[in-house]
Amino acid sequence: MTATIDPDDPWSGTAPGHRRILEAALSAFADRGYHGASTRDIAAAAGMSSAAVYAHHRTKADLLFAISEAGHRHVLAVCERALEAETTPVARLRSLVHDYAAWHARHHLLARVVQYELRSLLPEYRAVVVELRSRTEELFGREVRAGVESGVFHTEDADDTTLVILSLGIDVSRWFTPGGTRTPVGIGRTYAGVALTLLGVDGPVPSSP
Amino acid sequence: MTATIDPDDPWSGTAPGHRRILEAALSAFADRGYHGASTRDIAAAAGMSSAAVYAHHRTKADLLFAISEAGHRHVLAVCERALEAETTPVARLRSLVHDYAAWHARHHLLARVVQYELRSLLPEYRAVVVELRSRTEELFGREVRAGVESGVFHTEDADDTTLVILSLGIDVSRWFTPGGTRTPVGIGRTYAGVALTLLGVDGPVPSSP
Numbered sequence: 001m002t003a004t005i006d007p008d009d010p011w012s013g014t015a016p017g018h019r020r021i022l023e024a025a026l027s028a029f030a031d032r033g034y035h036g037a038s039t040r041d042i043a044a045a046a047g048m049s050s051a052a053v054y055a056h057h058r059t060k061a062d063l064l065f066a067i068s069e070a071g072h073r074h075v076l077a078v079c080e081r082a083l084e085a086e087t088t089p090v091a092r093l094r095s096l097v098h099d100y101a102a103w104h105a106r107h108h109l110l111a112r113v114v115q116y117e118l119r120s121l122l123p124e125y126r127a128v129v130v131e132l133r134s135r136t137e138e139l140f141g142r143e144v145r146a147g148v149e150s151g152v153f154h155t156e157d158a159d160d161t162t163l164v165i166l167s168l169g170i171d172v173s174r175w176f177t178p179g180g181t182r183t184p185v186g187i188g189r190t191y192a193g194v195a196l197t198l199l200g201v202d203g204p205v206p207s208s209p
Numbered sequence: 210m211t212a213t214i215d216p217d218d219p220w221s222g223t224a225p226g227h228r229r230i231l232e233a234a235l236s237a238f239a240d241r242g243y244h245g246a247s248t249r250d251i252a253a254a255a256g257m258s259s260a261a262v263y264a265h266h267r268t269k270a271d272l273l274f275a276i277s278e279a280g281h282r283h284v285l286a287v288c289e290r291a292l293e294a295e296t297t298p299v300a301r302l303r304s305l306v307h308d309y310a311a312w313h314a315r316h317h318l319l320a321r322v323v324q325y326e327l328r329s330l331l332p333e334y335r336a337v338v339v340e341l342r343s344r345t346e347e348l349f350g351r352e353v354r355a356g357v358e359s360g361v362f363h364t365e366d367a368d369d370t371t372l373v374i375l376s377l378g379i380d381v382s383r384w385f386t387p388g389g390t391r392t393p394v395g396i397g398r399t400y401a402g403v404a405l406t407l408l409g410v411d412g413p414v415p416s417s418p
Contacts (some may be wrong), residue, residue: 035246167377167381168376168377171376174379
């Protein structure tokens with residue numbers, strides 16, 4: 001399932017014309033919100049006619065779903081990949097949190113649409129995306145519980161700690177600015193340290209960039 | 210400065226007609242985003258004419274600023290108030306984090322506009338709001354550093370830990386749903402525990418509701 005994923009490119013395998021539409025829509029949704037971005041603006045930003053956009057996606061709602069679904073699949077695949085080479089609870093959780101937080105920095109515009117436009121999805125589309133989200137969340141839940149069961153992690157409430165770890169990663173997409181002092185990899189390292197501290201493994205938070 | 214604040218009501222002291230406009234605009238901005246909400250929709254939701262809205266706020270940009278500024282002032286006042294009765298580093302930070310996280314649950318719609326519509330503010334308005342934000346952030350930074358200096362808190366990077374604590378509180382406004390299993394007070398308690406764990410004070414995260 002994860003063999004073909006390019007962690008740097010959520011649109012790998014997409015034809016150039018279609019990619020231009022998706023990237024223009026993503027940028028418009030991230031900038032003005034789904035309800036504030038018109039298909040006409042998106043077509044103009046992609047250098048195409050509205051008809052050319054509609055040939056790929058019948059409605060703006062379809063376009064949002066395409067982006068949200070691709071983003072949710074991408075971050076899920078990145079998380080599955082993060083676990084592949086690791087065996088111990090500490091190494092697995094560190095890799096998972098690192099790559100999840102770094103994804104929200106590296107793909108911060110996509111992450112904003114993925115995380116903040118759930119409400120804007122049509123109900124039948126939202127159901128698909130929510131299923132993908134719960135698979136990602138469950139990866140974290142499973143790793144936290146496995147570490148607790150093996151006596152390596154210590155937490156009074158595994159669900160609360162899982163929520164906190166996911167929430168921190170997600171919020172990176174709100175504040176991250178490319179070219180600032182913090183880098184995706186530095187954030188990943190810091191947040192992996194935070195997660196392990198919360199699980200009673202490490203000492204205080206290591207520093208970034 | 211904080212004497213007159215009502216922690217439950219960001220609009221205390223506002224005349225009823227004006228309050229109706231602010232609440233309708235807040236709800237529209239939180240639901241559809243600033244760019245997706247029209248002044249006409251807001252007037253309709255408030256049961257008023259657009260002219261009546263314009264009598265209070267000349268433009269939609271003014272309305273966003275009024276809400277964002279009031280929200281930023283309210284959370285700052287709530288944080289200042291949280292510190293008033295406390296003297297030790299642990300008690301002060303616990304109270305601060307508790308009330309900050311609980312505010313983002315209790316006033317989650319206002320918090321979303323405060324936190325996610327910064328980009329939508331006109332530059333001259335944004336400057337005012339950014340100054341208020343940095344005062345709130347500085348309250349946290351100062352408490353973290355004071356605890357480190359007095360040897361009670363332990364962190365390799367006080368700035369990173371401060372960022373993480375603020376970020377967690379802010380993200381509550383994204384996922385919080387009233388009537389769910391988690392309550393503002395329960396979240397406040399959990400997040401205060403998370404902050405103290407990250408600062409090497411407490412053990413693992415205590416559980417909520």
